[in-house]
Amino acid sequence: ETGVTQSPTHLIKTRGQQVTLRCSSQSGHNTVSWYQQALGQGPQFIFQYYREEENGRGNFPPRFSGLQFPNYSSELNVNALELDDSALYLCASSLLAATGRNEQFFGPGTRLTVL
Amino acid sequence: DQQVKQNSPSLSVQEGRISILNCDYTNSMFDYFLWYKKYPAEGPTFLISISSIKDKNEDGRFTVFLNKSAKHLSLHIVPSQPGDSAVYFCAARASGTYKYIFGTGTRLKVLA
Numbered sequence: 001e002t003g004v005t006q007s008p009t010h011l012i013k014t015r016g017q018q019v020t021l022r023c024s025s026q027s028g029h030n031t032v033s034w035y036q037q038a039l040g041q042g043p044q045f046i047f048q049y050y051r052e053e054e055n056g057r058g059n060f061p062p063r064f065s066g067l068q069f070p071n072y073s074s075e076l077n078v079n080a081l082e083l084d085d086s087a088l089y090l091c092a093s094s095l096l097a098a099t100g101r102n103e104q105f106f107g108p109g110t111r112l113t114v115l
Numbered sequence: 116d117q118q119v120k121q122n123s124p125s126l127s128v129q130e131g132r133i134s135i136l137n138c139d140y141t142n143s144m145f146d147y148f149l150w151y152k153k154y155p156a157e158g159p160t161f162l163i164s165i166s167s168i169k170d171k172n173e174d175g176r177f178t179v180f181l182n183k184s185a186k187h188l189s190l191h192i193v194p195s196q197p198g199d200s201a202v203y204f205c206a207a208r209a210s211g212t213y214k215y216i217f218g219t220g221t222r223l224k225v226l227a
Contacts, residue, residue, distance in 0.1 A: 004158070031213070042119075042204050042217030043159070056214050090158055096213070103149065104215065106158030 004093050004107035012113045018079045021110045023091030025072040031055070032074040033104060034066060035090040043090055049074060050096055078112075086114045118142045119207050121218035129226050134192040136221050138205035141186065145207040149215070150179060150190045153202045162203075163190070195225045 005024045013019050025032050031050045035043035045058035049068035063079040072093070078085055088111050092104035120139045128134045136150075146167040151159035165172040165179045165188065172179050178191045192199055202222050206215045 006158075033213075033215070035217075040219070042121075042206075042219045043215075045214045045216070048213055050213075056212060058214065092158075103161045103164060105161060106151075108156065108158045 004091060004105055006089075006091050006107035006110050008110060009108065010111045010113075012115060013081050014115050015081055015083060017081050017114075018077065019081060019112060021076045021078075021089050021091075021112070023074045023076070023093075023107055025074065025091075025093035026105050029093035029095050029105070030072055031094045031096045032068055032072065033092045033094070034074070034076045035092065036060070036085075037088040037090055037109070039087075046076070081114045083114050086112060088112075117219075118145075119205060119216045119218040121203075121205060121221050123221050124219070125222040125224070127224045127226060128195045130197055131194045134190075134195045134199065134223055134225065136190040136192075136203050136205075136223065138188045138190075138218055139186060140188075140207050142207070142209060142216075143186070144209040145216075146210040147208045148179070148181060148188050149206045149208075150177075151204045151206060151217075152199075153204065153220070159204055192223075195223075197225050197227050199223060200225050 033048040034046040037043045047057040048055045052068045067075045088109045090109045092106045094104045149164040150162040153159040181188045202220045204220045206217045
């Protein structure tokens, strides 16, 4: 059983550019969530996808968008990058079950730096 | 508005002693709570969880206590080991949602 993987591990972009981050869910998981973790802060929920549909969204502007594919892998796209977008982006996969217990398993993250 | 607060940014404990990490929350709709551990250059690792219908959950050296009236939870690690040195995050989820709210983390250092 493979864990959650993310690519790339590090990325440097300039203001105004667009970026796509990728995540492969843990085998058997049907839900993926994306988080932004700024330095010294806890992860902040961006959005969650379940069966290729957005299932909930945090307080992030529309220039943050996502996709989930039939194999449950996922992308996070950020348009018109701003300096404050510099952060660690974490992907977490889980199995949405009837019990409601869906502990999330995190990938190692992608460190994005916007110059 | 920080709905989940970890007021101690750091904690140092001697090996073999008890580590107690604290977390407070403000949203009475939270019904599920988790603790995650994070090492540098890795994603957070799930440690232990507790539902609001319980006040205690134990897993080996780790015990989580929930005091709903005080809106407070704590993680006890006994005995603490040097490998426990990491940043610990508490997280909470409101009933009917799948959005987890994280605290800012507490850096635990276990001294050999």
